[in-house]
Amino acid sequence: MGLLSKKIKSILLKQKKKYNFCFWEFPGGKVEENEYLIFSLKRELLEEVGIRILDFQTFESTTFFYKKMKLYFFLIKKWKGYAYSREGYLYRWVSHDHLKYFNFPAANYNVINLLEKIKFI
Template structure:
């Protein structure tokens, strides 16, 4: 039986027209994506997104609007599940308390699971900034809207 993996991500754009991205290391690989992650059983999309931002970024966000939901087949890079990703435009409720890096994969510390954050100017955003096909597609949608 095939499994579905529902993911939810936030597109956080600051006043300088930069978007927040996440560099991560997990499952023995490094990847760049938008902040967010897997929906947990029993939670709704926006509830899951808010939880993910608290867990990953120590930040409370307000969901502004739906941006995109996967409308093509995406197989997980980590298992045999089909990925369904939902992206929302979000804004932070309070100032972010994050260490912002300028170099990809500039992690503090060591371990199996690592994460760091960067801002990328929307005008400089490229599909190739992201590892996974769905994030690349969403980056293209953002680029086309600019």
């Protein structure tokens, strides 16, 4: 998952609907078979929001036992292009101190708490 931050202290979120339920998440997706994690990050952000990552750092990983998956989060420090929806999802820049008011999948809350503690943006 890519944590894109702008200088105006906001982070990019994607709205997703599942089973008539709306929630927000960070842009990104699944690693394809035989794909390196970093290549997956770059591919997913290009496919979803049309940006090319220029600089990033690993932020956090978390295991979500319910779905038997591991999520990796990266701080995207610099990118080329303008972030826009390429797959029909609603995207929104949200102030970091407003993240707590959005409905996220359970696996994202640890990362959101860390972002608030370190004053990510």
